[in-house]
Amino acid sequence: MAERAARRCCLGWDFSTQQVKVVAVDAELSVFYEDSVQFDRDLVEFGTQGGVHVHKDGLTVTSPVLMWVQALDIILEKMKASGFDFSQVLALSGAGQQHGSVYWKTGASQVLTSLSPGLPLREQLQACFSISNCPVWMDSSTAAQCRQLEAAVGGAQALSRLTGSRAYERFTGNQIAKIYQQNPEAYSHTERISLVSSFAASLFLGSYSPVDYSDGSGMNLLQIQDKVWSQACLGACAPRLEEKLGRPVPSCSVVGPISSYFVQRYGFPPGCKVVAFTGDNPASLAGMRLEEGDIAVSLGTSDTLFLWLQEPTPALEGHIFCNPVDPQHYMALLCFKNGSLMREKIRDESASGSWSEFSKALQSTEMGNGGNLGFYFDVMEITPEIIGRHRFSAENREVSAFPREVEIRALIEGQFMAKKIHAEALGYRVMPKTKILATGGASHNRDILQVLADVFGAPVYIIDTANSACVGSAYRAFHGLAAGTDMPFAEIVKLAPDPRLVATPTPGASQVYEALLQRYAMLEQRILSQTRGPPE
């Protein structure tokens, strides 16, 4: 076989809900290797569905930590068998599904620091966890702990101002509180608690890796302004928690050289640096190379917004995290549950199930839709908590139906006006240099993206985000190599492939939507007050 040319590179890992994935990125920022291990397919002995176990109560959702450990064994063996040259790896970083937590049993650190290169990780770490089935982000069994935490710090808005989010069931502090309350013995036998991200980093480090600021922002425990644990939140969740968490670190930190285990077993260079792992969403922000003022819109089953924020305004909706690539700034995540499933429903009802007909309707109706406005929430919306369909005429009179073309434009304009209004409520502002990066299924429809450009008054680009968390992690590893040089992340990743411009705002769009956005916000409050009483 022809000798492979040496190719210095960084690795980006993603310990996500359904798989462990890795990419290798060279100095020109080209991805030249990728591999994955799917939990359901490749580790059937764990019996997961979608990488998780949904418990009988329908609320508790966990994943076996040894499945994640064994997946790493398997993927490294696959890379070795494929002839991957580990000696070329300069640094690595990674991502993990956010909010999940791993509980290292007392004494585990001695095992982690003295791994035998002759054995796989699974065999050696078998007895190192006090909780075998780790709570993950899909868990919603901690409502009581959420109320206790909010009460302890002065309410939901106070908690949001402190940690970037009101209490959410999936957030780690509430999960730790539940374990302490329901399994105190396991908690007392726990010497370290990691996030999925810092757990994965610990495996490569051969010692406990600290939690990074960005993924730590998803715990309801970290003061996002001061970047320290909130003593009030720690105390409300469980005793002696700070010693189990360790001190959080900036997301761009080099947390140490790779463990000798990987040097001897796989041939990594002894100087290979491990850069702090972070959450999958912060890593995706890095992978999409979002910059100040940019917004990424993932148009999927649910629509997710990634925002880059300088000065956040924590609210009762959405999440503010410390920014993973600029420690002075922040990022925000907003989730809209009625995404593509809602678009497909209106397509079926008003465009005979055809996206081409759907597009024609958008082309044949004017910006502003003659003042007609619609709210389409067939499932309970997260942002804000509204359900049902509500249509209003130009005179703000609620009507029961629209003509089909008007219905289609009302859906799309409404979805994007909601995004702009709630993004601005978190402190986001469109800037002259703002780019909107669109991804996900609906980003293939140019007419939908034209409405997005018009509503936001900013150009829309499309990017391939298939591996955004992995690629973002590899980019962050390169950034870690420049640690101490103050070189900005944007400079490190400037060679990466540029996004493609697809739509620019139609002349006059800002005038049309400035008025419409105000009406949309007023009508949204009207619906909310009708359904849940006046806002807090």
Ligand SMILES: O=C(CO)[C@@H](O)[C@H](O)CF
């Ligand atoms: O809960 C989430 C973010 O808050 C999800 O996006 C998880 O990070 C998915 F792994």
